[in-house]
Amino acid sequence: MKLRIISVAHKMPTWVVMACEDFTKRMPRELSIEIIEIKPEKRAAGNSTENIQLIEAKRILEAVGKDYLIACDENGQELNTLQLADKLKNWQYLARDVSIVIGGADGLHASLKQQADWIWGLSKLTLPHAFVRVLLCEQLYRAFSVTQNHPYHRE
DSSP states (O other), X not given: OXXXXXXXXXXXXXXXXXXXXXXXXXXXXXXXXXXXXEOOXXXXXXXXXXXXXXXXXXXXXXXXXXXXXXXXXEEEEOOOHHHHHHHHHHHHTTTSOEEEEEOBTTBOOHHHHHHOSEEEOOOSSOOOHHHHHHHHHHHHHHHHHHHTTOTTSOO
């Protein structure tokens, strides 16, 4: 199974790439993390937020394909690490890859959130894109380590 982080963003700074690579290389081949960048729609005169979100949603859905779709949104369900580890185990039984979507500067279009299999609230705070990417990589690795009784996560 692949865990895809689909991110509407420009190229990330080196520290983000390095941090994500550190966690993705720790994952086993059968539960790999892949980061897919979606080009943000350009802001232009007359291009509304709604239209930008709609265009980005189309690009996202093309990348997601038939994956189990998780939309990151501040109003989604918040979990602790052990609950995330349980979710990860359940995803593995789906026999589908999982795509976790980080929206662009204008957020995710309502239609994409409606199509999501689950909406995940990472925090009530507005988080910078770079932090979210690193946070997802680290928490997915941490959840995996919990499922393997690895000492990375300490209760």
